[in-house]
Amino acid sequence: MRIAPVSGLPDSLDRDACAALDAGDPLAPMRGRFVLDEGLIYLDGNSLGALPAATPPRLARVVGEEWGRGLIGSWNDAGWIEAPRRLGDKVAGLIGADAGEVLVADSTSVNLFKLLAGAVRARPGRRVVLSHADNFPADLYVAQGLCELLDGGCELRTVAPAELAGALDADVAVLMVTHVDYATGAVQDMAALSAAARGCGALSLWDLSHSTAALPVDLGGCGADLAVGCGYKYLNGGPGAPAFLYVARRLQETIRSPLRGWMGHAEPFAFEPGHRHAPGVQGFLCGTPPILGMAALEAALDLWLEVDLDAVRAKSVRLGDLLIRLVDERCAGLGLTVASPREGARRGSQVALRHPDGYRVVRALIDRGVVGDFRSPDIVRLGLAPLYLRHVDVWEAVETLREVLATRAHDRPEYAVRAAVT
Amino acid sequence: MRIAPVSGLPDSLDRDACAALDAGDPLAPMRGRFVLDEGLIYLDGNSLGALPAATPPRLARVVGEEWGRGLIGSWNDAGWIEAPRRLGDKVAGLIGADAGEVLVADSTSVNLFKLLAGAVRARPGRRVVLSHADNFPADLYVAQGLCELLDGGCELRTVAPAELAGALDADVAVLMVTHVDYATGAVQDMAALSAAARGCGALSLWDLSHSTAALPVDLGGCGADLAVGCGYKYLNGGPGAPAFLYVARRLQETIRSPLRGWMGHAEPFAFEPGHRHAPGVQGFLCGTPPILGMAALEAALDLWLEVDLDAVRAKSVRLGDLLIRLVDERCAGLGLTVASPREGARRGSQVALRHPDGYRVVRALIDRGVVGDFRSPDIVRLGLAPLYLRHVDVWEAVETLREVLATRAHDRPEYAVRAAVT
Numbered sequence: 001m002r003i004a005p006v007s008g009l010p011d012s013l014d015r016d017a018c019a020a021l022d023a024g025d026p027l028a029p030m031r032g033r034f035v036l037d038e039g040l041i042y043l044d045g046n047s048l049g050a051l052p053a054a055t056p057p058r059l060a061r062v063v064g065e066e067w068g069r070g071l072i073g074s075w076n077d078a079g080w081i082e083a084p085r086r087l088g089d090k091v092a093g094l095i096g097a098d099a100g101e102v103l104v105a106d107s108t109s110v111n112l113f114k115l116l117a118g119a120v121r122a123r124p125g126r127r128v129v130l131s132h133a134d135n136f137p138a139d140l141y142v143a144q145g146l147c148e149l150l151d152g153g154c155e156l157r158t159v160a161p162a163e164l165a166g167a168l169d170a171d172v173a174v175l176m177v178t179h180v181d182y183a184t185g186a187v188q189d190m191a192a193l194s195a196a197a198r199g200c201g202a203l204s205l206w207d208l209s210h211s212t213a214a215l216p217v218d219l220g221g222c223g224a225d226l227a228v229g230c231g232y233k234y235l236n237g238g239p240g241a242p243a244f245l246y247v248a249r250r251l252q253e254t255i256r257s258p259l260r261g262w263m264g265h266a267e268p269f270a271f272e273p274g275h276r277h278a279p280g281v282q283g284f285l286c287g288t289p290p291i292l293g294m295a296a297l298e299a300a301l302d303l304w305l306e307v308d309l310d311a312v313r314a315k316s317v318r319l320g321d322l323l324i325r326l327v328d329e330r331c332a333g334l335g336l337t338v339a340s341p342r343e344g345a346r347r348g349s350q351v352a353l354r355h356p357d358g359y360r361v362v363r364a365l366i367d368r369g370v371v372g373d374f375r376s377p378d379i380v381r382l383g384l385a386p387l388y389l390r391h392v393d394v395w396e397a398v399e400t401l402r403e404v405l406a407t408r409a410h411d412r413p414e415y416a417v418r419a420a421v422t
Numbered sequence: 423m424r425i426a427p428v429s430g431l432p433d434s435l436d437r438d439a440c441a442a443l444d445a446g447d448p449l450a451p452m453r454g455r456f457v458l459d460e461g462l463i464y465l466d467g468n469s470l471g472a473l474p475a476a477t478p479p480r481l482a483r484v485v486g487e488e489w490g491r492g493l494i495g496s497w498n499d500a501g502w503i504e505a506p507r508r509l510g511d512k513v514a515g516l517i518g519a520d521a522g523e524v525l526v527a528d529s530t531s532v533n534l535f536k537l538l539a540g541a542v543r544a545r546p547g548r549r550v551v552l553s554h555a556d557n558f559p560a561d562l563y564v565a566q567g568l569c570e571l572l573d574g575g576c577e578l579r580t581v582a583p584a585e586l587a588g589a590l591d592a593d594v595a596v597l598m599v600t601h602v603d604y605a606t607g608a609v610q611d612m613a614a615l616s617a618a619a620r621g622c623g624a625l626s627l628w629d630l631s632h633s634t635a636a637l638p639v640d641l642g643g644c645g646a647d648l649a650v651g652c653g654y655k656y657l658n659g660g661p662g663a664p665a666f667l668y669v670a671r672r673l674q675e676t677i678r679s680p681l682r683g684w685m686g687h688a689e690p691f692a693f694e695p696g697h698r699h700a701p702g703v704q705g706f707l708c709g710t711p712p713i714l715g716m717a718a719l720e721a722a723l724d725l726w727l728e729v730d731l732d733a734v735r736a737k738s739v740r741l742g743d744l745l746i747r748l749v750d751e752r753c754a755g756l757g758l759t760v761a762s763p764r765e766g767a768r769r770g771s772q773v774a775l776r777h778p779d780g781y782r783v784v785r786a787l788i789d790r791g792v793v794g795d796f797r798s799p800d801i802v803r804l805g806l807a808p809l810y811l812r813h814v815d816v817w818e819a820v821e822t823l824r825e826v827l828a829t830r831a832h833d834r835p836e837y838a839v840r841a842a843v844t
Binding site: 055067140142260275 | 457459462464466469470472473477478481482485486489490491493494495496497498502503504528529530531532535539543555559560562563564566567568570571572573575580605654660661662663664665678679680681682683684687691692693694695696697708709710711712713714715716718788793795797798841842843844
């Protein structure tokens with residue numbers, strides 16, 4: 001394997017060198033802001049982010065005081081009713097959006113349906129949703145469901161990621177792209193593709209699930225039109241946290257969500273029989289906001305607001321470079337190939353390794369306290385969450401991986417048994 | 423005003439008589455299972471149910487242990503992945519459904535969209551959604567959004583509630599009815615309307631938001647086809663709790679949700695590019711389940727599973743009869759009229775009173791520790807949650823109401839100022 005150019009790493013790498021990198025890491029104190037068992041090496045913050053220490057007391061207060069004692073009055077008094085907008089504004093700061101352009105609500109898939117359906121209707125005469133064939137499957141499912149519902153009014157067309165720009169034509173209503181690939185971590189060029197979509201009269205719709213709080217995102221600067229993203233990965237909002245959606249201000253009165261509920265009505269408590277869209281991004285709200293999930297997500301967002309995302313990105317790239325170089329140096333000949341881009345700028349905050357026994361390898365690693373996950377058909381996916389991951393953790397993870405592979409520990413029969421969630 | 427026939431109430435009503443009713447109330451011990459400030463008379467459990475005492479420790483465990491320590495492994499080890507089905511089965515027992523017919527997910531409005539869209543597509547050649555003009559407006563909004571999206575493929579037709587059966591014809595795909603009216607508490611005849619819909623080849627779709635855990639519901643016995651409902655009202659699942667949907671088993675492979683996500687896929691972790699519906703009600707799942715909200719709702723459901731719903735209904739009717747009779751006897755001439763059915767069997771678990779200054783009256787009551795809510799244009803809505811409401815609470819509430827009206831305390835100017843949530 002070729003050793004990729006890296007920056008910020010010493011020529012000779014061992015555990016002490018990794019410890020020295022941690023000693024000089026300006027983000028090192030952030031680890032103390034999370035609840036993490038000391039023995040654990042958690043490389044799955046890209047699937048479920050760790051628990052911020054501030055979350056349990058915040059949630060206990062919301063439950064015990066706001067719900068238990070404030071009861072219905074907390075919709076006003078504790079600001080519950082503004083939570084989708086307030087949290088949206090906090091997310092906006094992480095993704096290059098302006099206040100009033102982001103709403104926290106529902107799940108990523110439900111939000112994607114709102115924007116996709118709204119976008120297709122906003123481009124009459126065009127019926128194609130263009131996406132990449134290796135997109136996160138759920139995003140393709142959402143588009144498929146819309147196409148089936150519209151019964152000819154919409155068609156999903158998928159191409160290889162590199163062919164997206166070339167496949168834009170006068171039939172395309174929406175270009176739907178996932179910014180950072182869920183499996184390999186490859187980053188798509190948001191500025192170029194958004195411009196290409198605009199140039200052909202299509203809208204661009206970005207899934208930021210694996211990029212939000214993983215790297216700086218600049219929706220506004222890239223001219224992106226629409227976006228959705230997830231609250232429970234790098235954002236640390238908790239299992240099944242509310243998701244978010246972004247609608248560029250210039251499009252907020254053009255794109256309309258087909259999911260109409262009372263919370264997106266201009267006057268929810270007028271109880272009018274006919275729907276009137278609330279102005280701005282509020283009109284993309286549907287049902288009653290999930291306050292407990294919102295409270296946990298807000299605790300995490302408040303932590304993120306303290307952090308310099310450029311510092312996070314710098315550490316993320318260094319952790320990824322370190323992991324790849326250690327795999328190159330210490331796991332040669334053990335059947336691993338690097339599936340992620342070796343160039344840090346083209347890689348999100350994860351490293352994917354291919355191994356023919358990927359599932360068994362992941363299970364063996366988890367048994368040894370190194371928690372990553374498996375993605376079909378052969379990917380050992382290792383997430384790098386710079387707020388709580390140390391360089392020595394990466395060292396230990398690769399050493400454990402080397403030992404598993406060298407001793408074929410993953411051959412144990414119990415590692416073949418598939419769990420419901422992999 | 424006419425005094426309606428009541429049962430279980432003594433001829434002469436005063437505070438002591440109410441206290442005697444509490445002394446003989448088999449549900450009285452349940453109040454201790456909730457967190458409630460002693461001075462508060464909470465008549466808004468139909469909007470946001472009170473906090474079960476078991477919820478904070480349950481949620482603390484899910485957050486601290488399952489999320490904080492179990493992390494990603496809790497999807498398997500703590501049963502998170504089965505939560506939508508497991509909670510659905512618990513809800514099923516409260517609404518006359520079988521195990522495997524109910525799913526807990528998303529919001530009521532999002533679930534309504536899934537079922538409404540699926541039902542319209544399952545009745546080709548029919549394009550009308552028939553509903554009642556006084557339905558909860560959000561349900562009408564959901565239908566309006568679907569109609570607009572389908573652009574001629576669907577039409578919402580509304581009539582007076584009494585005219586629903588007569589308005590069924592060969593164009594009607596779905597009869598969409600709210601079982602208990604959100605404002606007046608009037609109960610629709612589920613058996614008769616479901617049969618009428620079936621008789622004309624339409625599907626029946628019930629909104630159980632104000633009936634679940636408020637009165638016994640028998641979806642199966644009534645032959646209802648589809649239903650949705652809310653987790654945060656009588657169920658006590660917490661602010662913005664996950665909602666539920668019901669699909670009769672006979673329809674589970676016919677009706678298809680247009681909201682496709684990975685959690686409703688037959689094999690979510692196969693990451694196939696094409697959607698395949700998971701069998702049964704699981705196919706109506708879309709995105710990742712909101713585990714924190716699910717945990718709070720499950721704590722409440724476990725409490726409900728201990729309760730005899732017939733006993734709840736008996737007490738609910740008695741509380742409503744008591745409230746109406748006290749208003750008749752003690753508030754005569756003070757401008758109130760009873761908007762709810764006087765006959766207990768036709769009334770949900772709430773009493774609605776009309777007053778020209780309804781909003782001000784509600785605000786004045788809240789200031790005096792009697793928490794109900796206002797529904798436009800003139801309804802003072804008083805919810806009766808039998809698990810934690812006492813007969814003496816109803817006495818005190820009506821006395822406070824009488825005092826407010828008799829002294830015109832509601833005329834104070836600050837009571838005119840509308841809050842965001844009313």
